[in-house]
Amino acid sequence: MNKIFVFLKKFGNGALDVMFPDNFKCILCGRDLAEDGYFCKDCLREDIFNDSNRCVICDTRVPKGNIICNHCKSKRSFKRCVCPLNMEGNVKRAILKFKDDNARYLVAPFANLVAERLKKDGINFDVIVPVPSHKKSVKKRGYNPPELIAVRLGEIFNKPVLQALEKTVYTKKQKKLDYEKRQANLFDTITLVNKDMIKDKVVLIVDDVVTTGATMNTCAALMRGSKEVFCCGIARRNLIGSDERFVGEQKTAEIVDNVQNKM
Numbered sequence: 001m002n003k004i005f006v007f008l009k010k011f012g013n014g015a016l017d018v019m020f021p022d023n024f025k026c027i028l029c030g031r032d033l034a035e036d037g038y039f040c041k042d043c044l045r046e047d048i049f050n051d052s053n054r055c056v057i058c059d060t061r062v063p064k065g066n067i068i069c070n071h072c073k074s075k076r077s078f079k080r081c082v083c084p085l086n087m088e089g090n091v092k093r094a095i096l097k098f099k100d101d102n103a104r105y106l107v108a109p110f111a112n113l114v115a116e117r118l119k120k121d122g123i124n125f126d127v128i129v130p131v132p133s134h135k136k137s138v139k140k141r142g143y144n145p146p147e148l149i150a151v152r153l154g155e156i157f158n159k160p161v162l163q164a165l166e167k168t169v170y171t172k173k174q175k176k177l178d179y180e181k182r183q184a185n186l187f188d189t190i191t192l193v194n195k196d197m198i199k200d201k202v203v204l205i206v207d208d209v210v211t212t213g214a215t216m217n218t219c220a221a222l223m224r225g226s227k228e229v230f231c232c233g234i235a236r237r238n239l240i241g242s243d244e245r246f247v248g249e250q251k252t253a254e255i256v257d258n259v260q261n262k263m
C-alpha cells in the first residue's frame, strides 16, 4: 500500500501542513500505527469494508442470500457502482471530516482505496467525471470533495478528469428528503455541459458517499452519447432497515425513463 502523503498543501494560505510527521496514523481515528497501513486494529474490528452481502450492480448491502437490491431490479443508468467502505462509525466520522472540515490528508488514502476496488473488480474506463457541486457550495466549502478524489484517481490511472457535468441549481442538503423527492430534485439541477467530451467514452463517475444511488443514477442518465458508465464512491450507506431502501423505487425508474426519452 502506498504511504500516506506526509506533507499537504493547506488550502487557502498555501502553507505546508505537517500531517503525519514522524509515524503513521490510522486515517479513521488518528491513532498511531505500529506499521505502515491505513487502519488501526480497533478500526479494523469495526465493519469498515463494504465487501460482503452486496448488490452485484450498485454495491449496496443486501440481506444474506440476495445478490441484487430492489433498486437494481428496475432500470439503472450505470453498469456498476463500487464503494470500498461502509458509511458507518469511524468511516463516517472521517468522511464527514473530509467533506465538511477540509481534511485533505484523507484524499490520497481514500482515493487509493477506491482505486484498489476498481482494479480488483476489473473496471476499466476512458475518462473520469466528478459529481458536481454548485459554485455556491464550492465557495462555502472551498472545494468539491468528489473532484479531489477524481483528480487523484486521474493521477493513479493516468486518465483525464472532465468537468462534463455542472450543478446549475443550488439545492439544500437532501438528507431529509426521501428518495423520490431527491431523485426528482436532482434531474432539474444537474446538466451535461459538454457532450463531446464523453462521446463514445467509457465514463467513470466519482462521488464521495453513495446513499440511495439517486445522484449516481441521475449523473449516469445524463451521460448520453457515452459508451458505458461506471460509478464509484468512497463509502456506501447501509440502507437495510432504512425506509429509503424501498420508497419510490418504481417512481425512480419512471423518472429515469422520462429523462432518457427527453434526450
Ligand SMILES: [Zn+2]
Pocket (backbone or CB within 6 Å): 026, 027, 028, 029, 030, 031, 039, 040, 041, 042, 043, 044
Ligand atoms: Zn483507527
Ligand SMILES: [Zn+2]
Pocket (backbone or CB within 6 Å): 055, 056, 057, 058, 059, 060, 068, 069, 070, 071, 072
Ligand atoms: Zn443495487
